[in-house]
Amino acid sequence: MKEIDIKGLENDIDKEINKQDILLEQNMVDENNNSIYEQEDKISLMGDLVRLKSSEGKLTNGEDFFEDPIALEVEDILPSIEELKVREEYGDIYTIKGASSIYLFSDKYITYNYAQMMVRVEEKDLISLIAETVRHESKTYPRPTDVRLFSYNPFNFTKEQFSDVLTQLKTKKEYEDIKETRASNAALYLYSDKFMVKAHAVSLAEWIEVEHDQNP
Incomplete structure (x- = not known):
């Protein structure tokens, strides 16, 4: 009967376990990177939407971010708006809190005073x-x-x-x-x-x- 190399077998098992650990770690890193990229991409989409609507003379209602392609969850709306506001490249974007919603606009196209009037119109x-x-x-x-x-x-x-x-x-x-x-x-x-x-x-x-x- 052929003798089994127990030590060699243990080494092979250890190598396979290490390989699986490395792959698992890499997958976790990839998932985290994808999640961060997806979040950054959504912030960019939010900024682009606000600027586009402002250029058309319209406010952006926070609820607009529920819709595709941004499709934020309810609990993500306010944190995402805060993230948008602190991004240096979106320094032209401002918010006004109404009685029933939060509104965003770009001062490249709409003045703050005019935006305030628009909010009052929106909220009757x-x-x-x-x-x-x-x-x-x-x-x-x-x-x-x-x-x-x-x-x-x-x-x-x-x-x-x-x-x-x-x-x-x-x-x-x-x-x-x-x-x-x-x-x-x-x-x-x-x-x-x-x-x-x-x-x-x-x-x-x-x-x-x-x-x-x-x-x-």
């Missing part, structure tokens, strides 16, 4: 939309706001809608700083008396509507 926060727009113009420029502004993007109010919202606004104590003035041609303007005195608002509305054309 129409009273605040009018009041904050008027306050912004009264404080920043300063000037009274021509109510015809609200018939254009991003507002798109009909006359009836605007009239209804303005009526509601007048009943809210938190918006009591929003005042009306009319030029001599009856054009309606709004202003905030937190930032503009009545006389200034009245004179500017008259100049814009009447005197500007008379004295070009």
